[in-house]
Amino acid sequence: MAKKNKEPKKITKKLLNKYRLVILNEDTFEERISFKLNRLNVFVMVTITGIVLVAGTTFLIAFTPLREYIPGYSSTSLNLKATQLATTTDSLESVININQEYYKSIKKVLTGDVKTVEFDIDSAIQSQKLNPEEVDLAPSEQDIKLREEVSKEDKYSLFESEKSSTDFSLFPPVKGNITSGYNVNEKHYGVDVAVPKDTPVKAASSGTVIFAEWTAETGHVIILKHNNNLLTVYKHNASLTKQQGEQVKSGEVIATAGSTGELSTGPHLHFELWRDGFPTDPLNFIDFEQ
Known part of the structure; x- marks a missing residue:
């Protein structure tokens, strides 16, 4: 022990x-x-x-940032920038695809190809935000009843589905004589109104300028997008006073009448009215006579 x-x-x-x-x-x-x-x-x-x-x-x-100098560790700032660039690239790609489709639809309006002008930019933007697999496309009972009621109504009324917009109206862009009317068979999807050269051309309604360029066949062309899925087209102008992207009010001067383009034979305004990608006779809603 x-x-x-x-x-x-x-x-x-x-x-x-x-x-x-x-x-x-x-x-x-x-x-x-x-x-x-x-x-x-x-x-x-x-x-x-x-x-x-x-x-x-x-x-x-x-x-600390010193770990970036240890082999096997990547830079935190580079990873963050790479993630941001990937997100931005994806967003820009979606915007470019939407704009390309929208410009194609405007080209169809200018060339008069009515069968393919069914593109709506608002719907396209919204579709980029939705996952189609998560959307239930099955119609509800209320939807079926609504479709039945709509089918019984006037299918060709321009403002039938906009009863709440009682104050909506179209302003005559110019006053003059009708020299050529609306004719689908001849692919003339608007009306020709004879007016003196340099007559002010006014917006038929408040909206946004989505096209304001020169074309060989129809000269200076300006297109406005309005509420209720409306497009108004003004062709053969001598000059344009508005640019693409600008907001205009009803009755505001957007161009001056002329005779530009290969298809023009004299000073006049060629005016078209489109609804949901399809043309409509402007004389049903606007009085061009002096």
């Missing part, structure tokens, strides 16, 4: 035995620095130093 008690005491004594670490000048043997140490102090110091080094290295890797 006495031997067993002596062994722990020997271990404790060894740990607490004091030593002196002396640093001497090699030439003069002059003592420069000395430290009093024991084995326990050295063990504690080495342990604390190791913990501090491990904690410091972990902090540098996890919370």
Whole structure:
């Protein structure tokens, strides 16, 4: 029993035995620095130093930009920029596709290809935000009843579905004599109104200019988009006073009448009225006579 008690005491004594670490000048043997140490102090110091080094290295890797210099770690800023660029590229691609389809539909209006002008930019933008797999396309009972009621109404009334917009009206863009009327069979989807050159051409209703360019066949052309899915087209103008993207009010001057384009034979305004991608006879809604 006495031997067993002596062994722990020997271990404790060894740990607490004091030593002196002396640093001497090699030439003069002059003592420069000395430290009093024991084995326990050295063990504690080495342990604390190791913990501090491990904690410091972990902090540098996890919370500072220095980790970017360690092989295998990518730059946080580069990852963020790459994500932002990918999102922006996807959004721009969607916008470009929508605009291309919309410009194609406007081209169809200008060329008179009525069968393919069924594109609506608002619907296209909305479709980009919806997941078709999540949309329930099955008609409800209310939807079926509504369709039956609509089918019994006047299918060709321009404003029948807009009963709430009782204040809506179309302003005569010009006043003059009708020289050529609306004729679908001849692909003449508007009316020609004879007017003196440089007669002010006014907007038939408030809206947005979606096209204002020169075309070889119809000269200076301007197209306005209005509420209720309406488009008004003004062709053969001498000049345009509005640009694409501008907002105009009903009766505001948007061009001056002329005789530009290969298809024009004299000063006049060719005016077209489109609803949901299909042409409508403007004489049913506007009085052009002086």
